[in-house]
Amino acid sequence: MRIGLIAMSGVRVRNAELATLGVTLPQFVSRGKVVASLPSLGLLTVAALTPDDCDVEYLEIGDIRAHDRLEPFDLVGISSFTAQIGEAYELADRYRAMGVPVVLGGLHVSLMPDEAAAHADSIVLYGAEGAWPRLVDDFRRGRLQRRYEGLRARVFEAPNYAVPRFDLLAGRPYNRVTVQTSRGCPLNCEFCAASLRITTSYQQKPVDAAIAEIRAALAARSTPFLELADDNTFVNKKWGKAFLRAIAPLEVRWFTETDISIADDEELLDLLAASGCRQVLIGLESPDSGGLDGIDPRNWKKARAGRYLEAIDRIQSRGISVNGCFIVGLDTHTPDVFEAVRDFVSRSGLLEVQVTVQTPFPNTPLYHRLAREGRLLEDRPWDRCTLFDVTYRPKHMTVDELEGGLRWLFGQLYNEGEFIKRKRHYMDIVKAVMA
Amino acid sequence: MSSMHIETEVRALISDVARVDASAIDRDEDLVERLGVDSLQGLQMLAAVEKRFDVRLPDEDLGRLHTIARIADVVGRLQNGGSS
Numbered sequence: 001m002r003i004g005l006i007a008m009s010g011v012r013v014r015n016a017e018l019a020t021l022g023v024t025l026p027q028f029v030s031r032g033k034v035v036a037s038l039p040s041l042g043l044l045t046v047a048a049l050t051p052d053d054c055d056v057e058y059l060e061i062g063d064i065r066a067h068d069r070l071e072p073f074d075l076v077g078i079s080s081f082t083a084q085i086g087e088a089y090e091l092a093d094r095y096r097a098m099g100v101p102v103v104l105g106g107l108h109v110s111l112m113p114d115e116a117a118a119h120a121d122s123i124v125l126y127g128a129e130g131a132w133p134r135l136v137d138d139f140r141r142g143r144l145q146r147r148y149e150g151l152r153a154r155v156f157e158a159p160n161y162a163v164p165r166f167d168l169l170a171g172r173p174y175n176r177v178t179v180q181t182s183r184g185c186p187l188n189c190e191f192c193a194a195s196l197r198i199t200t201s202y203q204q205k206p207v208d209a210a211i212a213e214i215r216a217a218l219a220a221r222s223t224p225f226l227e228l229a230d231d232n233t234f235v236n237k238k239w240g241k242a243f244l245r246a247i248a249p250l251e252v253r254w255f256t257e258t259d260i261s262i263a264d265d266e267e268l269l270d271l272l273a274a275s276g277c278r279q280v281l282i283g284l285e286s287p288d289s290g291g292l293d294g295i296d297p298r299n300w301k302k303a304r305a306g307r308y309l310e311a312i313d314r315i316q317s318r319g320i321s322v323n324g325c326f327i328v329g330l331d332t333h334t335p336d337v338f339e340a341v342r343d344f345v346s347r348s349g350l351l352e353v354q355v356t357v358q359t360p361f362p363n364t365p366l367y368h369r370l371a372r373e374g375r376l377l378e379d380r381p382w383d384r385c386t387l388f389d390v391t392y393r394p395k396h397m398t399v400d401e402l403e404g405g406l407r408w409l410f411g412q413l414y415n416e417g418e419f420i421k422r423k424r425h426y427m428d429i430v431k432a433v434m435a
Numbered sequence: 436m437s438s439m440h441i442e443t444e445v446r447a448l449i450s451d452v453a454r455v456d457a458s459a460i461d462r463d464e465d466l467v468e469r470l471g472v473d474s475l476q477g478l479q480m481l482a483a484v485e486k487r488f489d490v491r492l493p494d495e496d497l498g499r500l501h502t503i504a505r506i507a508d509v510v511g512r513l514q515n516g517g518s519s
Contacts, residue, residue, distance in 0.1 A: 222455070225476065253454065278479065434482070434486050
């Protein structure tokens with residue numbers, strides 16, 4: 001049996017002016033490009049959960065219009081982010097018209113199951129663990145069910161867990177290879193549409209399993225740079241230190257996403273630097289505490305905002321660069337936020353900065369609140385959930401002010417002069433910590 | 436330091452930072468395309484070059500030094516007291 005696993009790939013920006021800016025401004029969509037060029041770890045995991053006697057092919061499709069003829073399979077599995085979900089549905093419809101059964105899965109499908117089911121023979125909700133092997137078995141017996149629910153807890157426990165099929169990436173030009181050590185995040189920010197939506201609680205892979213997976217990834221790829229596909233790696237500092245001690249001997253250079261609390265732990269930072277970590281992405285969200293009010297249920301981020309600059313210094317002084325992420329258009333934001341972000345970035349010495357517009361992804365608390373308040377510009381604006389397109393009425397500014405402010409801020413942050421300033425600052429830090 | 440020596444040292448630094456064997460890379464090959472070096476690794480390489488040769492690469496060149504030949508050439512000029 002031949003199974004095709006297809007990831008919808010590529011960056012999407014609908015706003016024509018922003019799309020043009022993305023082409024011309026250095027660093028504007030650099031992080032987006034990195035993410036878009038990463039392999040789909042979810043589908044590599046699905047491949048690993050597939051019985052050995054099936055032939056599995058992994059494909060990425062950036063533009064379905066470029067694919068007049070589709071590769072025939074006995075069964076197709078498609079995964080997509082929200083911004084590309086319309087294209088994923090179109091692809092699914094085309095395969096089904098060819099008589100090829102289609103399974104849809106991934107974050108968007110888990111959040112909008114009824115919508116996805118209209119375009120699929122079957123859907124998989126949450127993780128593939130606990131669902132996919134059963135689905136393949138049912139398919140072979142001719143009794144494929146309409147819906148399967150994967151695990152939301154104990155995801156990384158045997159026998160649920162499988163090492164992703166990194167071998168399927170052979171011969172492909174990825175700059176980075178991804179490995180996951182955790183799923184979920186306890187901060188529970190209102191806007192978050194990441195893996196916390198498909199887990200019941202924070203899931204963390206045992207250190208030895210994470211290291212075994214990293215070894216497998218490195219064995220299959222010559223590319224030495226590793227990206228942890230986590231939303232918040234160092235929630236548990238004890239686990240974090242054990243992991244860092246274990247990864248250090250592998251001599252790999254790597255990147256991950258975490259929160260600002262790593263700066264509070266000197267031992268963790270020292271281990272992080274010695275482990276080969278070269279960059280951490282941290283959701284700062286807003287440059288001051290006032291802007292962060294209510295962003296997470298415990299106001300965890302608000303309580304730390306006053307120490308952001310000091311925390312960034314402490315992390316970067318170890319030679320680990322911080323990719324600081326900001327969201328504009330929060331309900332606490334007035335048009336003053338754009339200058340405030342620019343000034344913060346200038347003072348902070350951040351090597352990389354990512355600014356996105358608040359986005360109500362489907363079925364998130366933010367989406368439901370904005371829908372309740374009648375502030376969504378259209379129902380189900382999925383193709384505009386790009387993180388750069390405005391899909392709602394901001395509270396303290398107009399849509400035009402938000403769009404214009406975003407463009408202005410991009411021009412301020414992503415110009416050659418600022419880019420070089422940030423590069424030079426980072427290089428000076430790296431040199432200072434070199435032995 | 437001879438230009439050949441500089442190039443040899445640059446190669447060694449690239450091998451160390453990118454964790455690859457850079458000995459087989461052509462001096463004019465684009466490191467981004469050949470090694471899949473991303474911007475972060477690129478800056479780490481250049482920082483290592485500055486530290487090793489005790490030079491300060493011109494800011495305007497930081498985004499353009501993509502080959503061993505170009506890096507070695509700029510370092511050689513800076514060591515000889517010239518501009519890049």
